[in-house]
Amino acid sequence: MFNNIFQPLFFNQYIISPRTWLHTIPYNMKVYLILVYLFFLPYLHDIYIIISIILYLLIIRNLALPQKHIFHLKHIVIIVSTIFLHNYILNIDKQGMNYANTIVVYHKLPISIFYSIPIYIFRSTIIYIIYISLLKILYSTTKYENIIKCCVKQTTYNNYQSKYTPHQNILIIILASQYIILLAQKIHLLLQAIRLRNTKSYYLYFYSLHYLLNIVILDIYNLASFIHIRKIYINYD
Known part of the structure; x- marks a missing residue:
């Protein structure tokens, strides 16, 4: 059980080949931008977090990295962000119905184990995944x-x-x-x-x-x- 004890360390995650456009960015600019963004990420509005997810997926899509480095993170981000976006839109609809008191709504909202989870849980999960994903990209493209x-x-x-x-x-x-x-x-x-x-x-x-x-x-x-x-x-x- 001790074989993977040192796997969380980032020392051996640098990818020498293939080189991507992220490898060519100056390392100081790359480190500072990612650290500053991760510092302000928990304070961003939900819509900016959604935009961050879209940008992250576009970056992953254009990277020529081996799939074993980004496959599971990409799919986790897609699944959780889809549920997060659904709950975000659902909350907007609920807020809109509060102002339409004279309109009787007969539509029954689907209830499931995922949609009934509070949105802040998905927000925390998304922020954590973005943290891990960006740090993994940084460790993979920067010595x-x-x-x-x-x-x-x-x-x-x-x-x-x-x-x-x-x-x-x-x-x-x-x-x-x-x-x-x-x-x-x-x-x-x-x-x-x-x-x-x-x-x-x-x-x-x-x-x-x-x-x-x-x-x-x-x-x-x-x-x-x-x-x-x-x-x-x-x-x-």
Whole structure:
């Protein structure tokens, strides 16, 4: 059950090929626009959320990305947005009937488990799906080093009391994120090796954990030595 433990991480989601028009957009503009839009998204009116869904579907339609990256999200957005739009129009009709008191309406509204759900639930679901979808597009078309660079530059721009410069912070974060990728791959290989042996021996898990800890200690030593040597080289350059 630990095989997919690192799947939520965005480090390995960047798509090298095929390249799309989103790859050509400057990464800082792309990161800032998406983050600003996601910040204001919960405060937008319902009609603007519907427009956002339409724009998102048009972008997905024009992207030459593999279907496994966008297939399920696209269909979820279509299904939920259809129900959301139906409830939105239904609420408009109900509001219009409040002003027509002299007109007797004999039309019976269909009642189902979906249409009886409050519209704010669909609104929250749509906002969550848009969040996940836009972040997935960002991670698929932007290298995570560039995303980290944008975030770190903004957080350390006015922090003059920091012990490290922004460039040092970026270097530390990038090295740490790269090591997380390598560590996740090593854990995945260890779990696959245990599964291939088709055994449930706890001793095997114990020795695997001991082996993994030794690897981590050795990697930390090598990484610290590399950083130290590089720092001395830069100081004497």
